[in-house]
Amino acid sequence: MVLLLLGVSLAAFLLMSLSPLDPLQTNVGQTALGSMSPEQIEKLQDYWGMNTPLAERYLGWLSDALHGDFGVSLLYRQPVLQIIGQRLANSLGLLFVAWVLSGVLGLALGVTAGCFRGRLPDRLIRGYCLLISSTPAFWLALLLLMVFSVWLGWLPVGLSVPIGVEAGSITLADRLYHAILPALTLSITGVANIALHTREKMIDVMESEYVLFARARGESRRSIVLRHGLRNVALPAITLQFASISEIIGGSVLVEEVFSYPGLGQVAVDAGLGSDLPLLLGITVVTAAIVFAGNLIADLLYGVVDPKIRRGAARS
Numbered sequence: 001m002v003l004l005l006l007g008v009s010l011a012a013f014l015l016m017s018l019s020p021l022d023p024l025q026t027n028v029g030q031t032a033l034g035s036m037s038p039e040q041i042e043k044l045q046d047y048w049g050m051n052t053p054l055a056e057r058y059l060g061w062l063s064d065a066l067h068g069d070f071g072v073s074l075l076y077r078q079p080v081l082q083i084i085g086q087r088l089a090n091s092l093g094l095l096f097v098a099w100v101l102s103g104v105l106g107l108a109l110g111v112t113a114g115c116f117r118g119r120l121p122d123r124l125i126r127g128y129c130l131l132i133s134s135t136p137a138f139w140l141a142l143l144l145l146m147v148f149s150v151w152l153g154w155l156p157v158g159l160s161v162p163i164g165v166e167a168g169s170i171t172l173a174d175r176l177y178h179a180i181l182p183a184l185t186l187s188i189t190g191v192a193n194i195a196l197h198t199r200e201k202m203i204d205v206m207e208s209e210y211v212l213f214a215r216a217r218g219e220s221r222r223s224i225v226l227r228h229g230l231r232n233v234a235l236p237a238i239t240l241q242f243a244s245i246s247e248i249i250g251g252s253v254l255v256e257e258v259f260s261y262p263g264l265g266q267v268a269v270d271a272g273l274g275s276d277l278p279l280l281l282g283i284t285v286v287t288a289a290i291v292f293a294g295n296l297i298a299d300l301l302y303g304v305v306d307p308k309i310r311r312g313a314a315r316s
Contacts, residue, residue, distance in 0.1 A: 008284055009285050012284040019275065021273070021275055023048040023074075024041070071278035071282070073278060073279040074274070074276045074278065075271065075279065080278050087263055090261070091264040094183050098186030098248055102189075102194065103190075105187065106195040107198055107241075109198075110125075110201075111233065112125060113126060113195065113202070114206060114233075115221065115229070117206070122199075130192070132191065135189070137185065138255070141181075144185055158258075158261065159259075160262055161175060162178075179261075182255050182261050185258075190247060193240065194237070197236060202233055206224075242294040242298035243294075249290070252265040
């Protein structure tokens with residue numbers, strides 16, 4: 001995990017360095033630059049790190065990061081970890097709800113499609129999953145926004161809290177109300193992959209010899225699914241569920257932009273477009289660590305779900 005985090009930070013740094021965006025023109029503007037003296041422009045270049053060699057910039061950042069200092073944001077003029085902590089608190093609830101809903105719905109749809117292979121429920125679920133897989137997350141977010149906020153007026157247009165309300169007066173219900181559409185968008189886009197993979201595994205289980213023997217003994221379809229099907233699709237479902245963390249985090253970048261939701265994804269876009277290298281590197285490393293931690297939890301859960309893996313680990 002440490003080596004992967006190092007590789008992720010280096011890749012993000014190199015990609016930012018190769019970006020065609022000019023930090024001065026992006027954040028100051030060409031008109032303002034034209035009215036500045038060469039000394040002022042040089043100071044701005046030093047501030048944005050344009051006069052520092054790439055290797056020196058990365059090694060300096062890495063040395064500070066290993067000591068827990070991710071630097072100061074060039075755009076917000078605040079410590080990077082402080083900004084990440086504030087925005088991550090807004091995003092975590094949204095990401096967790098979307099992650100749970102997509103996992104539960106994906107597992108239920110995949111098991112149903114696998115049990116009724118080739119029949120109407122299977123065809124409907126497969127068609128839905130293929131349609132959602134080819135639908136961009138931002139387009140789906142715009143569609144839901146237009147239908148439920150503009151046409152019907154049931155849900156707010158955006159933001160995470162009501163406009164013009166004091167912070168002390170904002171309730172948990174207000175935050176949940178504003179998070180419905182973003183969470184729903186992320187849940188819908190995350191269902192397809194889990195459902196399709198679970199369907200394939202469920203088909204293998206339903207065609208196995210022990211299921212054939214269970215049918216010969218007179219077991220009902222419901223009993224076969226609960227006793228044999230769910231047990232055998234549990235490990236693949238856990239793998240897919242925790243692997244979907246990266247997809248949900250990636251999708252939240254676009255979804256938060258559409259709904260103007262002040263989360264970590266929106267800050268990542270601002271940092272990328274504004275050439276805020278310390279902030280973008282900090283966000284990249286933190287989100288990568290969350291994804292790697294999810295994969296580690298999935299590995300640990302294998303032994304809890306499957307006693308054979310637990311006994312094999314004990315013998316080794």
